[in-house]
Amino acid sequence: MASDLLSIAASGTRAARSALDITAQNIANASTEGYVRRSVQLSEVSASSGVLRPGDVSLSGVRVSGITRNADAVRQAEVRRTGSDLARANTDLAALKSTENAIEKAGVYEAIVGFEASLLQLSNNPTDPSLRAAAVAGAQTMADKFNIAADSLEAVGDGLRFDAAAKVEEANTIGSDLGRINLQLARTGENSSDRATLLDQRDLLLTKLSDIADVSTQFASNGTVTVRLGGSTGAVFVEGSASASLSVAEAADGTINFAVNGQAVTPTGGSLAGSAQALSYVAETRTRLDALADGIAATVNDAQSQGAALDGSDGQPLFTGMGAAGMSLAFTNGSLLATAPAGSDPSSRDASNLTDLRSALETGGAASGANALLFDISSRVSSRQTTQEALASIATAASESLKQQAGVDLDDEAANLLRFQLAFQASGRAMQVANDIFDTLLNIR
Structure with a gap:
C-alpha cells in the first residue's frame, strides 16, 4: 500500500x-x-x-x-466605528461639564444680582457713603467674577488643546507602528503563527487609532492595511510601510484644525473630533460672556456720563477694559458714582440718574443674560449626556458581540x-x- x-x-x-x-x-x-x-x-x-x-x-x-x-472583519469595523463615536461623545461631554463648572462656580449671575441689589439700596439714600461704598464693592465683585469665569474658560480650552496635541502625537506613533506591521505582514508566510500575531497587533492599533479619529480602512490580501483619517475621502495616513504626519494648529479664537502632511482633515469621530467640537462651544461661550460683560460696562458707563457725582462734577466711566477677562474698575471711590442727573448741585438726593441706570440694566437683561447662558450650557450638557449614554450602550453591544465571536x-x-x-x-x-x-x-x- x-x-x-x-x-x-x-x-x-x-x-x-x-x-x-x-x-x-x-x-x-x-x-x-x-x-x-x-x-x-x-x-x-x-x-x-x-x-x-x-x-x-x-x-x-x-x-x-x-x-x-x-476574526470577523465586519464586527471589528463596527467596534471601531462605535468606539470612535463614543470617544467623541466622552470628550465633548467632559469638556461641556468643565465649561458649565467654569461659568457656574465663578458666580457671575449671583454677582450681577448682587450689584443690582446694591444699586437698589443706594437709591433709597443716594448720599450715604456706606451704601456708595457697597455699590462700588458690588461692581468690583462683579468684575472679579467675570475675570474668574474668563480665566476658567481659558483653562478649559488649554486643557482641550493640550489633550488634542497629546492625541495627535499618539496617532502618529500608531501610524508608524502600523507601517512597520504592514512591512512585516508582506514578508510573513500565509496562515503562520507569526502572521496571526501581527494581525492581532494590527487590529488592536486600528481600534486605538479609531478612538482618536474616525478611520477608513482598506485591507489587502496579504493583511496589510491602508488607513485614511476623516472618512473614506479623507487623507491617506498609512499606506504600505509609509505613514504620514498628523498635525494640529490653533486658530485665533482658540479652536483647532488638523492636517495630514499639510492636507486639511476634519475628523468626525474620536477624541479629536470631540475636542474640536468642544473648543468651538468654548469659543462661543466666551463670546457670549464677553458680550455680556461689555454690555453691562457700556450701560453703566453711559449712565455715568449722563449724571453728576456726589460733588456735582460730571460722572466718569466706572468700568474699563474689554471683554470678561479685561473688565475692571476705573475708580473705587463711592462718591464718584453719578446718582443724580447732570448739572445737579453737590450732595443732591435726586437719584433719578441711578433709577435710569437700574432700568437700563433690567431692560438690557444683565442678570437674565447670565441666567440664559447658564441654562443653555446646562441644557447642552443634559442633551450630550443622553447621547453619550446611548452611544455607550451601542459600543458595548458591538464590543460584546466581537468578544463572543473572537474572544x-x-x-x-x-x-x-x-x-x-x-x-x-x-x-x-x-x-x-x-x-x-x-x-x-x-x-x-
Missing part, C-alpha cells in the same frame, strides 16, 4: 500536539488585550495509488495546513484540551498497534 498505519498515526500525533499547543496558547492569552482566538486548520493527506496497483488503499493521514484567527471561552478551550488529548493518546495507541503488527510479522518463521 502507498501508506501505512504507522505514518498515519504519527501524523495524527503531530496534528493533535499542534492543536494542544494552540489551545494552550488561547488559554494563556485569554485576558490579553487584542488577542483573537486561534484554531488549527487541518487537512487530509492522501496519496495516489501505485501505477501498477490501482486497487491500493491510499491514505496518508493528516497535516496542519495553517493557523486560523477567529477566548475557557470552557470551550477546556473541552478542546480533553478532545485533543484523547486524539493524541489514540494516535499513540495506533502507533503502538502498528509496532506490534510489525514485530509480529518479523517473528513469523
Whole structure:
C-alpha cells in the first residue's frame, strides 16, 4: 500500500500536539488585550495509488495546513466605528461639564444680582457713603467674577488643546507602528503563527487609532492595511510601510484644525473630533460672556456720563477694559458714582440718574443674560449626556458581540484540551498497534 498505519498515526500525533499547543496558547492569552482566538486548520493527506496497483488503499493521514484567527472583519469595523463615536461623545461631554463648572462656580449671575441689589439700596439714600461704598464693592465683585469665569474658560480650552496635541502625537506613533506591521505582514508566510500575531497587533492599533479619529480602512490580501483619517475621502495616513504626519494648529479664537502632511482633515469621530467640537462651544461661550460683560460696562458707563457725582462734577466711566477677562474698575471711590442727573448741585438726593441706570440694566437683561447662558450650557450638557449614554450602550453591544465571536471561552478551550488529548493518546495507541503488527510479522518463521 502507498501508506501505512504507522505514518498515519504519527501524523495524527503531530496534528493533535499542534492543536494542544494552540489551545494552550488561547488559554494563556485569554485576558490579553487584542488577542483573537486561534484554531488549527487541518487537512487530509492522501496519496495516489501505485501505477501498477490501482486497487491500493491510499491514505496518508493528516497535516496542519495553517493557523486560523477567529476574526470577523465586519464586527471589528463596527467596534471601531462605535468606539470612535463614543470617544467623541466622552470628550465633548467632559469638556461641556468643565465649561458649565467654569461659568457656574465663578458666580457671575449671583454677582450681577448682587450689584443690582446694591444699586437698589443706594437709591433709597443716594448720599450715604456706606451704601456708595457697597455699590462700588458690588461692581468690583462683579468684575472679579467675570475675570474668574474668563480665566476658567481659558483653562478649559488649554486643557482641550493640550489633550488634542497629546492625541495627535499618539496617532502618529500608531501610524508608524502600523507601517512597520504592514512591512512585516508582506514578508510573513500565509496562515503562520507569526502572521496571526501581527494581525492581532494590527487590529488592536486600528481600534486605538479609531478612538482618536474616525478611520477608513482598506485591507489587502496579504493583511496589510491602508488607513485614511476623516472618512473614506479623507487623507491617506498609512499606506504600505509609509505613514504620514498628523498635525494640529490653533486658530485665533482658540479652536483647532488638523492636517495630514499639510492636507486639511476634519475628523468626525474620536477624541479629536470631540475636542474640536468642544473648543468651538468654548469659543462661543466666551463670546457670549464677553458680550455680556461689555454690555453691562457700556450701560453703566453711559449712565455715568449722563449724571453728576456726589460733588456735582460730571460722572466718569466706572468700568474699563474689554471683554470678561479685561473688565475692571476705573475708580473705587463711592462718591464718584453719578446718582443724580447732570448739572445737579453737590450732595443732591435726586437719584433719578441711578433709577435710569437700574432700568437700563433690567431692560438690557444683565442678570437674565447670565441666567440664559447658564441654562443653555446646562441644557447642552443634559442633551450630550443622553447621547453619550446611548452611544455607550451601542459600543458595548458591538464590543460584546466581537468578544463572543473572537474572544477566548475557557470552557470551550477546556473541552478542546480533553478532545485533543484523547486524539493524541489514540494516535499513540495506533502507533503502538502498528509496532506490534510489525514485530509480529518479523517473528513469523
